[in-house]
Amino acid sequence: DTEVTQTPKHLVMGMTNKKSLKCEQHMGHRAMYWYKQKAKKPPELMFVYSYEKLSINESVPSRFSPECPNSSLLNLHLHALQPEDSALYLCASSQGALAGVNNEQFFGPGTRLTVL
Amino acid sequence: KQEVTQIPAALSVPEGENLVLNCSFTDSAIYNLQWFRQDPGKGLTSLLLIQSSQREQTSGRLNASLDKSSGRSTLYIAASQPGDSATYLCAPYGNAGKSTFGDGTTLTVKP
Numbered sequence: 001d002t003e004v005t006q007t008p009k010h011l012v013m014g015m016t017n018k019k020s021l022k023c024e025q026h027m028g029h030r031a032m033y034w035y036k037q038k039a040k041k042p043p044e045l046m047f048v049y050s051y052e053k054l055s056i057n058e059s060v061p062s063r064f065s066p067e068c069p070n071s072s073l074l075n076l077h078l079h080a081l082q083p084e085d086s087a088l089y090l091c092a093s094s095q096g097a098l099a100g101v102n103n104e105q106f107f108g109p110g111t112r113l114t115v116l
Numbered sequence: 117k118q119e120v121t122q123i124p125a126a127l128s129v130p131e132g133e134n135l136v137l138n139c140s141f142t143d144s145a146i147y148n149l150q151w152f153r154q155d156p157g158k159g160l161t162s163l164l165l166i167q168s169s170q171r172e173q174t175s176g177r178l179n180a181s182l183d184k185s186s187g188r189s190t191l192y193i194a195a196s197q198p199g200d201s202a203t204y205l206c207a208p209y210g211n212a213g214k215s216t217f218g219d220g221t222t223l224t225v226k227p
Contacts, residue, residue: 004159042205042217043160056214090159103209104150107160 003027004108006091012114015081021111023074023091031103032074033092034066037110043090049074050096081115088112118143118210120218128224129196137191137221139206144187146208150215151180151191153202160205163191196225 004025013019023032031050035043048056049068063085065077074091088110095102119142129135139149148167152160164180166173166189173180179192189206203222207215 006159042219044217045214048214088157092160103148104162104165105160105207105215106162107152109159110157112157 006108010112018079021076025093029093031094035090037088083115086115118216120216122218122221126222133196134194139189141187141208146210149189149208152205155202198225198227201225
């Protein structure tokens, strides 16, 4: 099973709302990723978790707050977002995130976020 | 900083043609390179992963090659079908511990 699931599929929120995106995998992968993708652009890396610890933060604004409660679950907490944050948010996982470890990435279907 | 270029940006072919998608990257210090396809509004589907020590990887009608020293990879699709229509993305994984994506090649295969 190479499935990564993401909920919700779609989310509409106002600039004062607080919401969370959820990502889950049951492949035993120890690295999980959040990407942001704008229309007709490639995915841009936001965060990497390796063994449930944040290993990469690509200078993402603090209104995005990641959380990795366990090795199967990754959350992205959203607060005080701006309309320009509207995008497809993709989660991915891989066996590892280190050189020499199989880091083939498997992606979820994404959450389409609209900020009003 | 790794920069990835994919050529062509868009490609339209009749069904049955063989085709080649190109990917070039500026930093050859990579561990592997992954090819993905993405259908509109969907997530990415992994097609092939080539380790830096490999020259080629094959899966069905797909064949990917890697020339790490020259910073190039190609994805060869044999006997294209309308179902192959999608955007194809390459992503080298480097020693910064992350992948960098190209802008993709949007392929249309006409019946």
